[in-house]
Amino acid sequence: xxxxxGTIAAVLTTLSFVPQAILVIRTKRTEGISLTMYAMFTAxxxxxxxxxxxxxxxxIILANAVTLALASVILTIKIRSVFPAQPSTQGATAxxxxxxxx
Amino acid sequence: xxxxxGTIAAVLTTLSFVPQAILVIRTKRTEGISLTMYAMFTAxxxxxxxxxxxxxxxxIILANAVTLALASVILTIKIRSVFPAQPSTQGATAxxxxxxxx
Numbered sequence: 001x002x003x004x005x006g007t008i009a010a011v012l013t014t015l016s017f018v019p020q021a022i023l024v025i026r027t028k029r030t031e032g033i034s035l036t037m038y039a040m041f042t043a044x045x046x047x048x049x050x051x052x053x054x055x056x057x058x059x060i061i062l063a064n065a066v067t068l069a070l071a072s073v074i075l076t077i078k079i080r081s082v083f084p085a086q087p088s089t090q091g092a093t094a095x096x097x098x099x100x101x102x
Numbered sequence: 103x104x105x106x107x108g109t110i111a112a113v114l115t116t117l118s119f120v121p122q123a124i125l126v127i128r129t130k131r132t133e134g135i136s137l138t139m140y141a142m143f144t145a146x147x148x149x150x151x152x153x154x155x156x157x158x159x160x161x162i163i164l165a166n167a168v169t170l171a172l173a174s175v176i177l178t179i180k181i182r183s184v185f186p187a188q189p190s191t192q193g194a195t196a197x198x199x200x201x202x203x204x
Contacts, residue, residue: 001156002153002156002157005149005152005153005156006149006150006153008146008149009146009147009149009150009152009153010146011146012142012143012145012146012149013142013143013146013147013150014146015142016138016139016140016141016142016143016146017139017143018139019136019138019139019142020135020136020138020139022136023134023136023139024134027134029133029134030134031131031133031134032125032126032129032131032132032133032134032135033122033134033135034121034122034124034125036118036121036122037118037119037120037121037122037125038118040114040115040117040118040121041114041115041118041119043114044110044111044112044113044114044115044116044118045111045115047107047108047110047111047114048108048111048115050107050111051104051107051108051111054103054104054107055104
C-alpha cells in the first residue's frame, strides 16, 4: 500500500509539469511564473537526478529525468521572455549599406 | 556525499516555491500559471506527505509539508483568479430596498 502511495505521488508531481509546459509553449505567457522558482527548482531536480543515479534508484531517476526535461522547457521560455534576444546588428548594417537603386 | 546531494536537492525543490508564492501573493498575477499543474502537484505533494508519514521518514515529511503549504497558497490564489467570488446579492437587495431619504 505504501509503495502505491509513493508511486501515485511520483506520477502526480512529475506529470503535473506537462500541463504547465504545454500552457507556456502554447501561449508564451510567463508573467505569473517566477524565474527564481524555476531556476532553483530545475537545479534541485537535477540534484535529485544525480542522487538517484548515485543510488541506482530507477524510480528517482525516471521521475526526475522527466521533470528535469519539462522544467527546463519552462525555464528556457521564461528566460527568453525576460531576456529577449537582441536583433542581430549584422543584418541591420547589411541593409543600410546596400547600394541605393539610382 | 550522496546524502549531501539529496539534502541540497530537497532544499532547492522545496524552497523554490517560496519565490513563486511571494510573486503570486504580491502581484495576484497568475495568467501564466497552469491550474491543472498546481491541482495535480498539490495532490502529489500531499501523497508524498502521507508516504513520508507512513514510513516515519522525517526528511520526506518536512520537505513535503513545507511544499504543500506553499503550493496550496499558489493553488488557492489561482482558483480565486479563475473563479472569482460572485458579489453576494444579499448586500445588493438591502441597498435597493433602503428607504429613500425624503
